[in-house]
Amino acid sequence: MSTPVAYDSKIEGNIIFTKLDSAINWMRKNSLWPLPMGLACCAIELMATGASRFDISRFGAEVMRFSPRQSDVMIVAGTVTYKMALAVKRIWDQMPEPKWCIAMGACASSGGMYRSYAVLQGIDRLIPVDVYISGCPPRPEALIEGLLRLQRKIEGEHSFLAQKPALSAALA
Amino acid sequence: MLIKLEASAATKKDAAAIAGKFTVEKQTEFRGELTLVVTRAQFHDIARFAKDQLGYTYLVDISSVDHFGEEPRYEMVYELQNFERVENLRLKYTVSEDDATAPSVVDLWPTADWHEREVFDMMGITFPGHPDVKAVGHLRRILMWDGYPFYPLRKDFPLAGRDSDTPDVAFSRVAPLAGGPFVTAPSTGDTQEREPRSREME
Numbered sequence: 001m002s003t004p005v006a007y008d009s010k011i012e013g014n015i016i017f018t019k020l021d022s023a024i025n026w027m028r029k030n031s032l033w034p035l036p037m038g039l040a041c042c043a044i045e046l047m048a049t050g051a052s053r054f055d056i057s058r059f060g061a062e063v064m065r066f067s068p069r070q071s072d073v074m075i076v077a078g079t080v081t082y083k084m085a086l087a088v089k090r091i092w093d094q095m096p097e098p099k100w101c102i103a104m105g106a107c108a109s110s111g112g113m114y115r116s117y118a119v120l121q122g123i124d125r126l127i128p129v130d131v132y133i134s135g136c137p138p139r140p141e142a143l144i145e146g147l148l149r150l151q152r153k154i155e156g157e158h159s160f161l162a163q164k165p166a167l168s169a170a171l172a
Numbered sequence: 173m174l175i176k177l178e179a180s181a182a183t184k185k186d187a188a189a190i191a192g193k194f195t196v197e198k199q200t201e202f203r204g205e206l207t208l209v210v211t212r213a214q215f216h217d218i219a220r221f222a223k224d225q226l227g228y229t230y231l232v233d234i235s236s237v238d239h240f241g242e243e244p245r246y247e248m249v250y251e252l253q254n255f256e257r258v259e260n261l262r263l264k265y266t267v268s269e270d271d272a273t274a275p276s277v278v279d280l281w282p283t284a285d286w287h288e289r290e291v292f293d294m295m296g297i298t299f300p301g302h303p304d305v306k307a308v309g310h311l312r313r314i315l316m317w318d319g320y321p322f323y324p325l326r327k328d329f330p331l332a333g334r335d336s337d338t339p340d341v342a343f344s345r346v347a348p349l350a351g352g353p354f355v356t357a358p359s360t361g362d363t364q365e366r367e368p369r370s371r372e373m374e
């Protein structure tokens with residue numbers, strides 16, 4: 001999807017032909033700004049992923065934004081209690097489209113070991129999740145793997161069609 | 173740290189002083205810590221006496237116990253500490269289910285504020301003298317949200333929880349227990365065997 005469809009070396013000035021979808025997706029997937037929804041111990045591994053040893057900036061996702069308006073991917077890292085659940089949902093609703101969600105760890109994916117009255121049994125009960133990462137906690141490598149999978153998923157999206165359906169139809 | 177095997181003479185004297193002035197139903201000693209079972213009616217006076225006269229200026233903790241199926245059902249446990257001797261004194265009294273209230277000691281130890289809110293939140297015992305009651309008319313929740321209708325640490329409350337809805341604040345749903353809670357069982361097996369697993373509830 002992301003491969004340029006043509007490159008004419010005779011044309012000088014670095015012009016590349018590609019599909020609009022590929023270009024948009026290429027830009028999106030390499031600048032995913034995460035919203036670190038760190039709610040429990042998994043957030044520690046999230047921090048480690050952001051720090052120099054694992055260095056998530058190699059994949060363009062180091063710009064942790066605490067404002068939902070500026071973020072693209074919510075990384076739910078930790079135990080979502082019912083007391084926190086609607087706050088997470090509210091922050092998710094405040095994020096502008098396009099947006100994605102990574103459920104990091106057993107708790108965010110399924111409630112984990114907290115099968116109890118206090119814990120939401122998986123953040124997917126409130127918001128749509130794109131990537132689930134197993135582990136308690138997942139190692140930073142696992143989070144990076146999850147991020148790469150999300151990037152692969154973004155590559156396959158019809159971003160232009162989704163954003164401008166009327167224009168797409170007129171062009172077709 | 174050394175495990176003290178016997179309470180010091182000074183702490184025993186304090187216990188005797190309380191027993192001399194108030195009703196002490198039972199006194200036990202375990203590993204150098206004294207526990208006095210007193211009555212709810214006299215508790216506030218005993219607490220004041222322990223703090224002002226005996227030097228138990230630090231309230232370490234307040235907890236509550238649910239003896240489900242017994243009467244009186246609840247028990248309050250107060251852990252006091254004498255800072256000078258670094259010795260603890262435990263005071264307990266029972267609270268019946270029909271009148272699940274307890275005297276507030278926030279006026280003596282301000283730290284009791286949140287402890288009492290937690291006891292209310294988890295066990296449903298109320299403290300009519302608590303500053304919340306004066307301020308907003310009832311105790312506020314502290315771990316759960318205001319509007320949550322249950323008291324989760326009561327023995328008759330299921331671990332999986334119950335459905336509840338507090339619009340715009342929070343909700344709760346019954347958790348799928350799938351064969352029981354995740355618990356460890358006593359075993360001499362290796363770490364893999366001892367790991368918490370889903371087990372059938374009796």
Ligand code: SF4
Nearest residue numbers: 041042105107136137
């Ligand atoms: S999955 Fe494990 S490490 Fe992560 S928040 Fe839950 S308990 Fe903590």
